[in-house]
Amino acid sequence: MAGVVIRIKRCLIVGPSWVGDMVMAQSLFKRLKADNPALYLAVLAPAWSEALLAHMPEVDESIIMPVGHKQVQLGARWHLARGIKQKGFDQAIVLPGSLKSALIPFFAGIPRRTGFLGEQRYGLLNDYRKLDKAALPLNVERFLVLGSAQNVLPEQTPKPALRVDETARDAVREKYALNTEKPMLALCPGAEFGPAKQWPAKHYASVAQQKLNDGWQVVLLGSAADKAICAEINDANQGKCEDLSGRTSLTEVIDVLSLGDYVVSNDSGLMHIAAALERPLVAIYGSSSPDFTPPLSENCAMLKLELECQPCFKRECPLGHLNCLNELLPETVLAAMNRTP
Secondary structure (H helix, E strand, O other): OOOOEOOOOEEEEEOOOOHHHHHHHHHHHHHHHHHOOOOEEEEEEOOOHHHHHOOOOOOOEEEEOOOOOOOOOHHHHHHHHHHHHOOOOOEEEEOOOOOHHHHHHHHOOOOEEEEEOOOOOEOOEOEEEOOOOOOOOOHHHHHHHHHEOOOOOOOOOOOOOOOOOHHHHHHHHHHOOOOOOOOEEEEEOOOOOOHHHOOOHHHHHHHHHHHHHOOOEEEEOOOHHHHHHHHHHHHOOOOOOEEOOOOOOHHHHHHHHHHOOEEEEEOOHHHHHHHHOOOOEEEEOOOOOOOOOOOOOOOEEEEOOOOOOOOOOOOOOOOOOOHHHHOOOHHHHHHHHHHOO
């Protein structure tokens, strides 16, 4: 049962602020376009998301949110809403659960404003839904039901699928002198959420060493915040890895990941990007859980220990030992790589 289709011509999505959530939101975009093929779809989100949204063919327009994640700035929101009002949207779907995220669709007078209740958003939303977390355990499911008039999931979850421009990808390969003669392992050791999601550098280094010994090239990817852990991995391997942390734009990271013959990643935005590129993937979980934010791909192995303290969903280990990650050994990851197609 697909649920009642909402017939609209122009839809504004108020997008999430995390890379992984934005990748998962593409499942909603796909559902909306399938139900309304002529739909004009715009996404209001932070400036960093433009690079990611450009790889989603379902998105017709990206509107930059000029206000920071934790800022209110009513004047700036009001000014942006005045411009959005002129675009004539029929519906807004608000994915974040905060009160402030519902302000712009309200200020813009968009007739149908859809989202889950939270932070007393009565009035700001006029098509509000009550979130049943037990019935909708997956984050992507919570996005998808907002595309139906009756909170009904589609029979199959549309999988995120990022589009890559081959010419741009070849240019990135040349820019960073990536070897076309060797298979590539991409390691994504960062975790913006916090260290309780970050597999130890020494474990990543062991995996890198094994694949280097096997004749692979190993590329380290991450933001400027990940330079320290990437340097530690590379130093442990006598500088034989290609450390691109802090050197690439998000568009370039997507292109590099698309070249990967294998990706090993923490539960992070880059994990979701790799899954949406259908790269063979090992996803490592510590404080978080694949029962909530799994990579939406069949071509992956999700690894976690079944410790009594998991998942805690904390940024830092509340017990101080981080056993959920320390005790997940490199041999387990290498074995999973051998099993995954």
